Amino acid sequence: GQSLEQPSEVTAVEGAIVQINCTYQTSGFYGLSWYQQHDGGAPTFLSYNALDGLEETGRFSSFLSRSDSYGYLLLQELQMKDSASYFCAVVTNAGKSTFGDGTTLTVKP
Amino acid sequence: EAGVTQFPSHSVIEKGQTVTLRCDPISGHDNLYWYRRVMGKEIKFLLHFVKESKQDESGMPNNRFLAERTGGTYSTLKVQPAELEDSGVYFCASSQPGLAGGNEQFFGPGTRLTVL
Numbered sequence: 001g002q003s004l005e006q007p008s009e010v011t012a013v014e015g016a017i018v019q020i021n022c023t024y025q026t027s028g029f030y031g032l033s034w035y036q037q038h039d040g041g042a043p044t045f046l047s048y049n050a051l052d053g054l055e056e057t058g059r060f061s062s063f064l065s066r067s068d069s070y071g072y073l074l075l076q077e078l079q080m081k082d083s084a085s086y087f088c089a090v091v092t093n094a095g096k097s098t099f100g101d102g103t104t105l106t107v108k109p
Numbered sequence: 110e111a112g113v114t115q116f117p118s119h120s121v122i123e124k125g126q127t128v129t130l131r132c133d134p135i136s137g138h139d140n141l142y143w144y145r146r147v148m149g150k151e152i153k154f155l156l157h158f159v160k161e162s163k164q165d166e167s168g169m170p171n172n173r174f175l176a177e178r179t180g181g182t183y184s185t186l187k188v189q190p191a192e193l194e195d196s197g198v199y200f201c202a203s204s205q206p207g208l209a210g211g212n213e214q215f216f217g218p219g220t221r222l223t224v225l
Contacts, residue, residue, distance in 0.1 A: 030212075033212050035214075035216075040146075040149075040198065040219075041219075042113075042200070042218045042219060043152065043202075043216045044216065045214060050212070087152060089152075094165060095157060095159070095165070096164075097142065097154060098154055099151055099152040099153070100151065101150060102150075102152070
């Protein structure tokens with residue numbers, strides 16, 4: 001089976017940088033994805049890593065280390081609108097996605 | 110291009126009743142997924158269709174849940190009979206054909222199911 005761990009809550013101030021870590025255990029690992037969800041709405045895709053290294057998309061970056069079964073989402077220049085839940089999701093080579101429990105990010109002025 | 114749509118947005122039913130949720134994926138997306146989020150917890154995988162075939166239904170909680178995707182287009186998820194613990198938000202997602210498509214899933218707005 002698959003299991004993921006990520007912090008339940010993170011708090012930061014506007015303009016700061018925050019890193020949300022995700023560790024996983026899975027068989028048939030294919031990639032690690034990140035999603036953002038505001039107030040119970042539809043999760044929206046942020047980033048994906050299949051290979052080791054850093055992927056940058058604007059203010060958001062995602063990192064993966066396959067050997068360490070570890071990844072993180074880095075959010076820079078935090079804005080109030082970034083307050084949301086962030087989920088890491090492991091994708092297996094069978095096409096199945098397993099989501100973590102989510103990290104609630106609160107951005108304060 | 111239209112996104113993933115789900116119907117209804119909300120459903121309130123009594124224990125023992127039947128409810129059918131519908132999902133219309135993005136056109137051309139062979140992969141269709143159903144998830145459930147209960148009490149703000151994890152987004153729990155239910156099942157995965159590739160076109161009309163069930164690729165993985167390991168997350169379906171029990172035989173009260175039946176998912177179909179006739180013709181490989183829209184999908185329905187029927188709960189019969191509904192129990193109190195079935196309450197939650199049911200999300201549908203779709204993605205591009207192929208394995209790599211699973212990495213970027215497009216979610217619908219969800220159906221909030223309340224069983225009284």
